[in-house]
Amino acid sequence: MASHLDLEEQEQLDQLKAFWKRWGGLITWVITAVLAAYAGWQGWNWYQRDQAAQAGAMYAEFDRALAAQDADKAAAAAGDLKARFGGTGFAAQAGLQAAKLQLEKGKTDEAKQSLAWVAEHGSEASYRDLARLRLAGLQLDSKAYDEAGKTLDAIKSKDFEALVADRRGDALLLQGKRDEAKAQYQKSLAGLPKEQDYRRIVEAKLSTLGVPAAVETTGAAQ
Incomplete structure (x- = not known):
């Protein structure tokens, strides 16, 4: 009986050795x-x-x-x-x-x-786009319209679309392109939430271009 167990254990040991020889390196x-x-x-x-x-x-x-x-x-x-x-x-x-x-x-x-x-x-797109929006404003102040346009073009986030349109309206108005500026302000107003305080500023800009605030607000809602 003991001899049988010894043989069985030896067989298992040999199988283990063979298994380890084949797969041991990979397992390690x-x-x-x-x-x-x-x-x-x-x-x-x-x-x-x-x-x-x-x-x-x-x-x-x-x-x-x-x-x-x-x-x-x-x-x-x-x-x-x-x-x-x-x-x-x-x-x-x-x-x-x-x-x-x-x-x-x-x-x-x-x-x-x-x-x-x-x-x-x-580090984040929102930081980069906010910086571009503010940078474009400074570029407009120095009449660097082409630079400002390129800076605004780099803003891709939909969250900034309304504000980008507003800034483009500023650029166009500064260059005397009133009709094009009005279209950008209208686009901006349409994209701003109704509870957004900044709407009043855009409405004021449109008012200077002959677009009554009440009429434009109605149009934006449509």
Whole structure:
């Protein structure tokens, strides 16, 4: 009986050896790959959390400069964020806020540069399109109509369609193209929600072109 069991165990051992000889390398490779992937995933999560924490701390520094209305310090802090954490939302937000402060301080060229960076490198499409919309406004102020048109052309989000039309209307009106401007303002008004306060501004622009606000509102609803 013992001999029979010994033979059976030996047979099983031989089968195991044969199986391992055939598949052992592959099994080891798969296990190693799974463990490496898991370790990499854990490491990436840690890295992301660490990067977010560092970017958040740097944004807090930027926010202090912003609160103090110190355009130079705010721009420097925003620059550090762009250099080290350019792919984060913190950097895009800092760029937009820095541009606003720079504009308030009369630093128009610096504001354009800040907006241009966000338009090109912003972490999300909404940041990039918002920067383009604001940049186009500054380009119109400097009568750079072709540049403004190209900037507006780069905005693809449907969420910005009404505001883009409004900005195009401004560009056309500044060039004396009243009928074309009116068409863009009408398009803008039609695309703005009824509860949107900005509708009043577009209605005022249309009013200067001879389109009564009440009539246009009715037309937009249709």
